[in-house]
Amino acid sequence: MAAALDPGEEHVNFIDWAKKHGVTINGVAPAKFVGRGIGIVAARDLKAGEQLVHVRHTSLISVASPSVRSLNLPLGASIHGSLAAFLSLSFEDKTSAHRAWQGVWPSLDEFKSILPFYWPKKAQDLLPDDAKALLSTQQSKLEADWQALRPYLRASPKSLFTYTWLIVNTRTFFWDYPDIPGHSSPRLPKKRAKLTADDCYAMCPFMDYFNHQDHGCKTDYDAKGYSVTADRDYKAGEEVYVSYGPHSNSFLLVEYGFLLSNNTCDFISLDHLIIPALSTAQAEILKDDGFHGSYAFTPVPPYTCHRTQSALRLLILPTRRYTVFISGTDEGGAEQSRIDNHLLNLLKEYSRTIMSTIEDVEGLEAETEPIETEGFAKGQRKSKAEVEREAKDTRVVSGEQREGLLLRWKQVREMVNEGVRALGG
Numbered sequence: 001m002a003a004a005l006d007p008g009e010e011h012v013n014f015i016d017w018a019k020k021h022g023v024t025i026n027g028v029a030p031a032k033f034v035g036r037g038i039g040i041v042a043a044r045d046l047k048a049g050e051q052l053v054h055v056r057h058t059s060l061i062s063v064a065s066p067s068v069r070s071l072n073l074p075l076g077a078s079i080h081g082s083l084a085a086f087l088s089l090s091f092e093d094k095t096s097a098h099r100a101w102q103g104v105w106p107s108l109d110e111f112k113s114i115l116p117f118y119w120p121k122k123a124q125d126l127l128p129d130d131a132k133a134l135l136s137t138q139q140s141k142l143e144a145d146w147q148a149l150r151p152y153l154r155a156s157p158k159s160l161f162t163y164t165w166l167i168v169n170t171r172t173f174f175w176d177y178p179d180i181p182g183h184s185s186p187r188l189p190k191k192r193a194k195l196t197a198d199d200c201y202a203m204c205p206f207m208d209y210f211n212h213q214d215h216g217c218k219t220d221y222d223a224k225g226y227s228v229t230a231d232r233d234y235k236a237g238e239e240v241y242v243s244y245g246p247h248s249n250s251f252l253l254v255e256y257g258f259l260l261s262n263n264t265c266d267f268i269s270l271d272h273l274i275i276p277a278l279s280t281a282q283a284e285i286l287k288d289d290g291f292h293g294s295y296a297f298t299p300v301p302p303y304t305c306h307r308t309q310s311a312l313r314l315l316i317l318p319t320r321r322y323t324v325f326i327s328g329t330d331e332g333g334a335e336q337s338r339i340d341n342h343l344l345n346l347l348k349e350y351s352r353t354i355m356s357t358i359e360d361v362e363g364l365e366a367e368t369e370p371i372e373t374e375g376f377a378k379g380q381r382k383s384k385a386e387v388e389r390e391a392k393d394t395r396v397v398s399g400e401q402r403e404g405l406l407l408r409w410k411q412v413r414e415m416v417n418e419g420v421r422a423l424g425g
């Protein structure tokens with residue numbers, strides 16, 4: 001069991017604040033865990049089914065909260081961007097009601113070492129393709145939100161907006177406003193029937209202390225608020241997790257800044273191996289049929305999903321054989337060995353790329369000591385020397401970043417090797 005360490009004074013203050021602001025805490029407490037920041041520990045033996053935390057709905061920060069609505073942010077701005085704008089303005093407001101909560105979030109320096117968003121370009125360029133694609137989407141969304149919201153941010157710098165945007169990215173929970181009655185209310189960001197997953201999240205005090213495992217405690221919500229219930233018995237001192245969803249390690253790395261060593265939801269994307277091999281006509285067919293991209297390979301049977309099987313069939317068989325396969329009139333058993341063989345060759349080719357990429361990552365010059373930088377998150381203005389150090393920081397790969405890259409590539413190599421073995425290669 002990993003040691004649960006004293007989290008520090010600011011967390012004691014926050015717990016006091018949380019209890020006075022609608023958070024009920026039962027048998028758990030925040031603690032520091034090496035390599036995972038703060039997490040939640042069982043403060044006594046816990047029984048399966050016990051409610052561990054309840055957070056009153058009025059304590060959440062969502063775009064329906066009166067303090068966010070009072071900013072009159074543009075209706076067209078994304079929910080993610082609007083929450084980040086609210087947090088940026090709160091950070092600069094010494095009288096903000098959320099100061100005790102902000103004080104327990106990770107610092108900018110912590111984000112810089114773990115989130116690929118802040119990594120030097122040469123380290124970002126060495127991420128696996130699926131992680132690179134996720135990072136590029138993240139960068140575009142953040143830039144679009146900054147452009148839409150900067151006129152509303154008074155003197156807030158982009159660096160602060162970026163930090164709060166990433167706080168929202170790593171610390172929100174799904175929330176579809178069950179406490180707001182009716183189909184259409186001025187407090188809802190859209191008519192209820194039109195809400196998408198991107199419209200539905202909220203910051204949730206204390207709940208955002210829980211670290212992730214692929215299986216964890218049950219999280220639930222209703223009009224009264226959010227709750228966490230023990231999924232099994234826990235011994236005092238054990239870390240208590242929730243699941244953020246069935247995410248691959250590439251997703252966890254880019255969106256949250258960590259990798260699980262044993263992730264039953266892990267997979268690799270084959271998009272970069274299949275999509276470039278498609279002709280324009282084949283790509284159009286797959287787009288029309290809703291089968292373009294997201295080709296997953298898992299290291300356990302059945303290894304590939306229906307989308308991957310469909311794309312491989314279109315790629316190497318006559319189009320009519322693809323058509324009967326996707327229509328379900330023929331399961332394609334007669335051609336399965338040709339498909340498997342093609343996949344085997346793709347995996348072998350990928351295996352060679354992985355070997356040379358691992359050499360490139362090992363060759364990255366790593367700083368042994370992380371460079372200390374002070375940020376606005378601690379309410380300080382930067383000196384010229386600090387600004388210069390930060391500029392250097394963006395070019396130097398830290399030992400932690402290099403180790404993260406190396407670990408991810410080794411996990412990818414293991415999954416590819418498993419595929420090669422399973423396909424008889």
Ligand SMILES: C[S@@+](CC[C@H](N)C(=O)[O-])C[C@H]1O[C@@H](n2cnc3c(N)ncnc32)[C@H](O)[C@@H]1O
Pocket residue numbers: 035036037038039104105106114170171207208209210211212213255256257258259260
């Ligand atoms: C919702 S917060 C959880 C609390 C956070 N650890 C903290 O220090 O405040 C999500 C962040 O926690 C960290 N995290 C969550 N689960 C983790 C895990 N299994 N291993 C390592 N870090 C984890 C990541 O930095 C992630 O971005």
